[in-house]
Amino acid sequence: MSTTLNASTLLVVPLAPLVGAALAGVFGTTFGGNWIGRRLAHTLCILGVFIAFVISAMTLKSVAIDGARFNETIYNWMTVGSLKMEVGFLIDGLTAMMMCVVTFVSLMVHIYTIGYMEEDDGYNRFFAYISLFTFSMLMLVMSNNFLQLFFGWEAVGLVSYLLIGFWFNKPTAIFANMKAFLVNRVGDFGFILGIGLIAAFAGTLSYAETFAKAGELAKLGLPFTEWQLITVICICLFIGAMGKSAQFPLHVWLPDSMEGPTPISALIHAATMVTAGIFMVARMSPLFELSETALSFVIIIGAITALFMGFLGIIQNDIKRVVAYSTLSQLGYMTVALGASAYSVAVFHLMTHAFFKALLFLAAGSVIIGMHHNQDIRWMGGVRKYMPITWITSLLGSLALIGTPLFAGFYSKDSIIEAVHESHVFGAGFAYFAVLAGVFVTAFYSFRMYFLVFHGKERFDQNPDAHHHDAHDEPDHGHHDDHAKPHESPWVVTVPLILLAIPSVVIGYLTIQPMLYGDLLKDAILVDSDKHPAMSVLAEEFHGAFAMAMHGFLSLPFWLALAGVAMAWYMYLVNPAVPARIKSAVQPLYTLLDNKYYMDWINENILARGARLLGTGLWKGGDQAVIDGAFVNGSARAVGWFAGVVRWFQTGYIYHYAFAMIVGVFILMTWFVWHDQIKQLFQ
DSSP states (O other), rough: OOOOHHHHHHHHHHHHHHHHHHHHHHHGGGGOOSSOOOOHHHHHHHHHHHHHHHHHHHHHHHHHHOOOOOOEEEEEEEEOOOOOOEEEEEESHOOOOOHHHHHHHHHHHHHHHHHHHTTTTHHHHHHHHHHHHHHHHHHHHBBBBBHHHHHHHHHEEEEEHHHHSSTTOOHHHHHHHHHHHHHHHHHHHHHHHHHHHHHHOOOOBBBHHHHHHHHHHHHHHHTTTBBBBHHHHHHHHHHHHHHTTTTTTTTTTHHHHGSSOHHHHHHIIIIIIGHHHHHHHTTTTHHTTTTTHHHHHHHHHHHHHHHHHHHHHHHOHHHHHHHHHHHHHHHHHHHHHHHEEEEEHHHHHHHHHHHHHHHHHHHHHHHHHHTTTTGGGGGOOOOTOOOHHHHHHHHHHHHHTTTTTTTTHHHHHEEEEEEEEHOTTTTTHHOOOHHHHHHHHHHHHHHHHHHHHHSSOOOOGOOOOTTTOOTTTOOTTTOOOSOOOOOOOOOOHHHHHHHHHHHHHHHHHHHHIIIIIISSTTTOOOOOOOOOOHHHHHHHHOOOOOHHHHTTSSSHHHHHHHHHHHHHHHHIITTTTTHHHHHHTTHHHHHHHHHHGGGHHHHHIIIHHHHHHHHHHIIIIIEEEEEIIIIHHHHHHHHHHHHHHHGGGGOHHHHHHHHHHHHHHHHHHHHHHHHHHHHHOOO
């Protein structure tokens, strides 16, 4: 039985995509003279990701079957006192699973991009970006220390900024990428504070050494406060996850990030970047298990995100934004599972969600191609007969998303609901209601989109904007005939859809036992079963994947999902007048949802304006008045004034100096005489 992995082989996994990104980004662009063409650029990038995927799959096999593990330093960057700053890999079941998910979804996106971006001038640059993103995400998930984790964390944020603003001539894209960058900086500020507290009190950046000292950290308080140190550390780390994994109220960047090309929506906002926060909290389970307060904070934030972001998906008309809000809601489900100490369930949903959400995003892009750039689902309909492959794969993805028994999403979503039901942390009751209500909401908006796009009468010839593309629209990818019927996408688009549809159906059935109740994640995730018995209860009730699916047909979540599908069918196929009547009846509620709970308005008009006022006050009052005015210029003026006074005594005439000496002698004599007399008087 193999118990170790080869460091050199593991190093190839992140470096292969990096080499592809470097070659395409330098020699495939004007920066390096355009030495290589499109075909060679995408071949190099795809080859790099394919190599990474093959090695990742082999690594997962070694870890899952042979019990192989790896936790070593690859490179020692520097040592500051006793603090070591290193590059190292930690390979266990959690890491190996994430490596496979990241590389497989990235490979599908790379292949899909050949067809989607074929007419774009930035073709090679786009491939360089997505390969660089794959490298960054792999460095994040493979790290064995907080320094490397932070490097990967910031690198995926930087590359997402480049990808969201890929079409830099679109003002909306530039606004969206700046918004994503700034909101993530808010979360990252909390994240680095948490890492700083660990470095200060644990004296290490290594995961293993930190976890070994977790019990000692739990006994400490934050200096000058009554707060428990471990609680502050966990909440700071989770604030970082709130930004990266788009949790309320730091969720506002993700829907606007749909301004980027569709492939990056699948890569960044479904399978990888937004799941980094979920992965990080699961990896930090030995710390979070020691703080009930932090777990309560996590579960409440996740519940709010799961339910209220789902409501926003109901009124969206842009096909990509509907899927984006479903991503927000599903990330809330994962976060709820983390708060219930069901870390393995959260990671399980992360894995299943990666496949069917990437499928739905890529299917949305296929529809956009086939509909000649139309993204408004109100002007689609009847697309099923024109795009059969896109239709069937979208249906499979939607069934997985709503948690249909036997589909991948069912096993992970149902496990989350059961885990929350068995949780005893503060806020679990609200979370249970939120995830149950979210089942109905998810089914409704998912099949609202599905029915409007693929069924009903054809409406694409009635689109009032069909002939008025402007400079702000997404490039048309070479399809400019607005009068043509929809058409199926080329094979480089449909093949990734098929390959993603397969795991969207079967991966949950195949992996639930080893991931939740086997040994795959046993040494990667720590749960105090006495305080948090949810997983123990689930293990007792689990009698196999098939039995779970059969029982699922009788459970409340299934009937809630079925009710959501039936309501969407009635409202958008049988009686399309109903939505308009409901809208007019609840206009204030619709306005609230249409304005996204006014979170953007609050951020722009209260927080941002308040920050500008504070910054102006610090600049004028602190910098100009105090620092420049009082200390810098004030000290200069004081010296000048003193020099001006002193210079009156420096006349250059000897008789002036002689007179001053006489006066001085007189003062000294007088002082000594008076001093002696006063002293005698008091004696």
